[in-house]
Amino acid sequence: MKNKLTTALILTAAIVGAGVGLTGVQAEEKKTVAYLAPSLDISYWQWVGYGVKKKAEELGMDYVEYTSENSPAKQMDNARTAVTKGVDAIVIGPVSSTSTPPLLAYLKSQNIPIAFAGIGPQPGQTDYTSSVTANNYETGKAQGSFVCKLAKDRGGSKVGMLSLPQDRENAQKYLKGAKEAFATDGCELAQMLETRGLTVNEAVTQANDMLTAHPDIKAIYGMYDEAGTGAAKILETRGLTGKVGIAVADGSPTTIGLLKANAIQGIFFQEAVGQGLDGTQQVFNALTDAPVTKDLALVMPLVTADKVDSPEAKAVVARVFPPSN
Amino acid sequence: MTHTTTQGTQAAGQTPCAIRHRESIIGTYRTEVAIAVAIALLALAVGSQVPQALSWGNFANVTQAGAPLIIMSLGVLLVVITGGIDLSVGSVFSLTGMVTAQAMAYGYGGVAASMFGLGVGLVFGSINGFLVTIAGLAPFVVTLITFAVAGSLAFIVTNGRSMPIPDPDFWLLNSGSLIPGLPNYILFCLVLLVAIEIFLKKMVAGRWFYAVGSSAAAAYLLGIPVKRTKFFAYVASSLLASFSGLLTISYILNAESTAGSSLMLQAIAAVVIGGASLLGGTGTAVGAVLGALMITVIQNGVNLIGINSFWQGSVTGLAILIAVVIDRFSKSRRGAG
Numbered sequence: 001m002k003n004k005l006t007t008a009l010i011l012t013a014a015i016v017g018a019g020v021g022l023t024g025v026q027a028e029e030k031k032t033v034a035y036l037a038p039s040l041d042i043s044y045w046q047w048v049g050y051g052v053k054k055k056a057e058e059l060g061m062d063y064v065e066y067t068s069e070n071s072p073a074k075q076m077d078n079a080r081t082a083v084t085k086g087v088d089a090i091v092i093g094p095v096s097s098t099s100t101p102p103l104l105a106y107l108k109s110q111n112i113p114i115a116f117a118g119i120g121p122q123p124g125q126t127d128y129t130s131s132v133t134a135n136n137y138e139t140g141k142a143q144g145s146f147v148c149k150l151a152k153d154r155g156g157s158k159v160g161m162l163s164l165p166q167d168r169e170n171a172q173k174y175l176k177g178a179k180e181a182f183a184t185d186g187c188e189l190a191q192m193l194e195t196r197g198l199t200v201n202e203a204v205t206q207a208n209d210m211l212t213a214h215p216d217i218k219a220i221y222g223m224y225d226e227a228g229t230g231a232a233k234i235l236e237t238r239g240l241t242g243k244v245g246i247a248v249a250d251g252s253p254t255t256i257g258l259l260k261a262n263a264i265q266g267i268f269f270q271e272a273v274g275q276g277l278d279g280t281q282q283v284f285n286a287l288t289d290a291p292v293t294k295d296l297a298l299v300m301p302l303v304t305a306d307k308v309d310s311p312e313a314k315a316v317v318a319r320v321f322p323p324s325n
Numbered sequence: 326m327t328h329t330t331t332q333g334t335q336a337a338g339q340t341p342c343a344i345r346h347r348e349s350i351i352g353t354y355r356t357e358v359a360i361a362v363a364i365a366l367l368a369l370a371v372g373s374q375v376p377q378a379l380s381w382g383n384f385a386n387v388t389q390a391g392a393p394l395i396i397m398s399l400g401v402l403l404v405v406i407t408g409g410i411d412l413s414v415g416s417v418f419s420l421t422g423m424v425t426a427q428a429m430a431y432g433y434g435g436v437a438a439s440m441f442g443l444g445v446g447l448v449f450g451s452i453n454g455f456l457v458t459i460a461g462l463a464p465f466v467v468t469l470i471t472f473a474v475a476g477s478l479a480f481i482v483t484n485g486r487s488m489p490i491p492d493p494d495f496w497l498l499n500s501g502s503l504i505p506g507l508p509n510y511i512l513f514c515l516v517l518l519v520a521i522e523i524f525l526k527k528m529v530a531g532r533w534f535y536a537v538g539s540s541a542a543a544a545y546l547l548g549i550p551v552k553r554t555k556f557f558a559y560v561a562s563s564l565l566a567s568f569s570g571l572l573t574i575s576y577i578l579n580a581e582s583t584a585g586s587s588l589m590l591q592a593i594a595a596v597v598i599g600g601a602s603l604l605g606g607t608g609t610a611v612g613a614v615l616g617a618l619m620i621t622v623i624q625n626g627v628n629l630i631g632i633n634s635f636w637q638g639s640v641t642g643l644a645i646l647i648a649v650v651i652d653r654f655s656k657s658r659r660g661a662g
Contacts, residue, residue: 041583043486165635191631197587200487200579205390209628212377212386226487226581233577237500254489254579 031287032062033280034082036092038119039070042198043252043321044225044272045093048117050322051276052091059284061088072099079103083110089129089283090114091276097122097169104128113286115279118272119170120295128294130282132275135297136170140177143247143268146302147178147221148187150245150265156218160210161192162203162227174223174249190214195224203230211238222248228255232263249300251320259305268300274319353609356600359651360615363644364622371626378629385508389499389576391621392510393418393569395614397588398595399521400565402613403558405596406525408538408605409457409464411559413449414566414592416475418585421445421570423479426488426580435492439571446560446567449475453563454556472589479582490578499575510572514614517565522610534558538605591620594641598648619644 035052037045049065056063066082068075072095082090083106090112094100097119104127107114113129120131151159159182164171175192182189191214193206203226211217211234222228228248235241241263248255251269258264278296285292303313372379397414404411425442429435449471456467499510525531533554536544545551566585574580593603599616601608623640 041480041485046485193628193631194633194635196635196637197583199581199584199586200577201573201581201584204577205386205624206628208386208390209625212380212383213375213629213631215377229579230577233579252487254487257489 030060030062031088031284032064032086033089033091033283034064034066034078034087035276036066036068036075036078036082036090036094038068038075038093038095040067044118044250044270047272047321048091048093048276048279051273051278051319052117052280053276054273055277055280055284059280061280061284068095070095072096075099076103076106079106083107083112088112089280089287091117091279091283093118094121101125113283115282117275117279129286130279130292130294130296132278132282132296132298134170134270134275134300136173137177138297139249139268139300140174141181142177142300142302143174143221143249143266144178144181144187145185146266146268147219147245147247148182148185150247151187151217151219152185154218154243154245156216157187158190158214158217159187159219159221160190160207160214160217161221161223162206162210162231163192163194163223164198165194165196171223178221190217195227198224198226200226200229200233203227204233205230207231207234208237211240211244217244219245219247222246224248225250225252225255228264228267229258232258236263251303251317253321256308256317259303259308262305264305266302266304268302269316269320270300271298271316271319273321274298277319354611356648356651357609357611357615360598360600360612360619360648363647364615364619367619367622367626371622371629375629378626383625383629387618387621387625388514389508389510390625391618392499392514393573393576394588394591394595394621395514395617396517396569396572397566397592398599398613398617399517399610400562401592402596402599402601402608402610403521403534404464404562405593405601405603406534406538406605406608407555407558408541409555409558410468410593410603411453411562411566412465412468412589413453413471413475414562415585415587415589416472416479417446417449417563417566418570418573418588419479419582420449420475420482421567422574422580422584423482423488423582425571425574426490427482429491429495430488435495435498438492439498442571443564443567445475446564450560450563451556454559457559458552458556476582476586483580483582485582487579487581490574490580495575496578497575499572510576513568513572518610518614525610530554535606538607540606591641592617594645595620598645600648616648 033056035049037049040046053063066078068078075095092114100121104125108127115129116131120133121128147159151157166172191210193210195202207230220231222231225248228246231246235244246264247266248264249268249270251267255264255267259267282292301316303316307313377383401411401414421442424445425438428438428441453467453471456462457464501509503509504512525534533549536549537551537554541551573584595616596608596613598619599612620641623644624637627637
C-alpha cells in the first residue's frame with residue numbers, strides 16, 4: 001500500500017513537473033512585440049497601436065506599448081527599456097526619420113527586428129526589418145489632381161492648401177506630388193498655410209484667413225485630417241459648402257461624417273491600422289525566418305461621397321481606424 | 326502734446342472739469358491707447374498687402390477667432406494682478422471641451438453638459454486657489470501641477486480621441502445672437518470686459534486685487550482678505566478658461582484634447598502686452614483684451630500675407646518686447662514728470 005502511494009505521488013509529481021516545465025517552455029516561446037509611439041495624443045498613433053496589438057493577438061504574441069512623448073531621447077530610452085524587459089521585436093512610429101540612426105544601431109547590436117509604421121527611417125539607413133508607410137508622393141499627386149478637378153468643376157483653377165509642417169519629409173513629398181499635379185492639370189496653388197498644432201481650431205482660423213485673402217479659391221487641399229474638418233466648418237459658416245471643394249488626407253470618423261454630408265468631396269485614407277498590422281506581420285516573419293518585405297509603400301485609396309457606403313470603402317476604413325471609433 | 330490737446334478742447338468750449346476727466350482717462354489708459362494704435366497700424370500694414378484684411382468680414386473673423394483668447398486673458402489678468410500666475414488655463418480649456426462633449430455623448434443637453442464643463446473650471450480653480458492660499462505653495466508650481474493633471478485628464482476622458490459635438494443647437498452659444506445683430510462671442514467679450522474693468526477700477530473688492538499684488542503683506546496689515554482675494558482670482562481664471570473652452574467647441578463643434586495647448590502662453594502674453602506686470606499690482610481688463618486682439622491680429626496678418634506660421638511666435642515675442650519697452654519708457658517718463 002505504502003509502495004503504491006509512493007508510486008502515485010512520484011507519478012503525480014512527475015506529471016505536474018512536466019506540466020510546469022511545458023508551460024515554461026511555452027511561455028519562453030511566446031514572443032513579445034513592443035510598439036513605440038511618438039505620442040499618443042494623436043489618434044493616428046493610437047490606431048497604429050491598435051493594428052499592432054490586433055496582429056500580435058492573431059500571431060500569439062504579447063504586446064507592450066511605450067510613448068516617446070515626441071522626444072528622441074525618450075524614444076531611445078524606451079527602446080532600451082523594451083530590450084531590457086526582453087521584447088523580441090519592435091514596431092515603431094518614430095518621433096522623426098532623423099531620430100532613428102542611433103536607435104537602429106542599438107537594435108542591430110541586440111539582434112532585435114524593427115518595423116517602421118507611418119514614418120520611415122532616415123534615407124540611407126538599411127538596418128531595419130521593414131518600413132510600412134504611405135506613398136506620400138503618389139498620394140500627393142493623386143490628391144492634387146482630384147483637388148484641381150474639384151476646382152475646375154466649380155468654375156475656377158485656384159486652390160488653397162492646409163499643409164502639415166514642411167519640415168516633415170512626408171509633407172514635402174505630399175507637396176511635391178501636389179504641385180506636379182497642379183502644373184499638369186492647369187491649377188494654381190494660391191496659398192499654402194502650414195499647421196503648428198494640428199488642431200481643428202487652428203485649421204478653422206487658417207482656412208478662414210486663406211479664403212479672406214483669396215476669395216477666388218475653389219478647392220482646398222487638406223494634408224491632414226483636422227484640416228478637412230476645419231475647412232468644412234468655415235465653408236459652412238460662409239455658406240460655401242459644396243461651392244468650394246475639399247479633399248483631405250488621413251481620414252477619421254469625423255471626416256467620414258462630413259463626407260457623407262457632402263461637406264467634403266473626397267478622403268485619401270491613410271491606413272493607420274493597416275500599417276500596424278503589416279509592420280507586426282513583418283517583424284513576426286523576421287523572427288520565424290519567413291520572407292520579409294523591406295519597404296511597403298501603401299497606396300492611400302480615395303473614397304468619394306458617392307462610394308462611402310460601398311463594401312470596398314468599408315474594407316478600406318477597417319484598415320484606417322478601430323471599429324470602436 | 327497733452328497741452329495742445331487741452332487748448333484745443335478749451336477752444337471747443339468744454340468745461341475744465343470735462344477736460345480733466347478726459348485727461349484722466351487718457352492718463353489711466355495711456356498704455357492701452359498705445360496698443361490700440363499699434364493694432365490699427367498693424368492692421369493697416371497688413372491691409373496694404375492684402376486689402377481684404379480691412380474688410381468687415383475679416384474683422385468678424387478676427388473677433389471670432391480671438392474671443393476665446395480674450396476671455397481667457399481676462400481670467401489670467403486677475404491672477405497676474407494679484408502677483409500670481411496661472412499655467413493651467415490651457416489644459417482646463419481642453420478638459421472643459423472634452424468633458425462637455427463626452428457629457429453630450431452620454432445624452433445630456435447642451436446646457437447641462439456646459440455645466441459639467443464649467444464644473445471643470447470651478448474644481449481646478451478651487452484646487453489652485455486652495456493650494457496657493459491655504460497650503461501656501463508657489464503659484465507657478467501649483468498651476469504647473471494642475472496644468473499637467475488637467476492636460477492628462479483631457480486625454481483620459483475620451484482616450485485621446487477628438488469628439489464631435491452632437492447637440493445641433495450648441496453653435497448658438499458662440500455664433501447665435503442674444504441681442505439681435507450682435508453675435509454672442511462679441512457680446513460675451515464686451516460684457517466680461519466691462520464687468521471686470523468696473524470691478525477692478527470702481528469696486529472696493531476690485532482694488533484689493535491691486536493691493537494684494539503690490540504687497541500682500543501690506544494689504545494684510547490693512548485688513549484686506551488676501552487669501553480670499555487670491556482664491557477668487559484663481560477660481561475666476563479657471564472658470565473663464567472653461568468658458569472660453571465652451572465657446573470654442575461651440576464654434577468648431579468639435580472637442581480636442583490638445584485644443585488649448587498653445588493658449589496658455591498666448592493668454593499670459595496678452596496680459597503682458599496689455600500692460601500688466603508679472604510682478605503683480607498693475608494691469609487693466611482693457612489692456613488684456615487689446616493684448617489678446619493684438620496677438621490675434623498678428624496671427625491673422627501672418628496667415629493673410631502667407632508668411633510661414635512658424636514666424637507667429639517670433640512676431641508675438643517681438644510685440645511683447647515692444648509693449649514692455651513702451652510701458653517701461655512711459656512709466657519712467659511719468660515718474661520723471
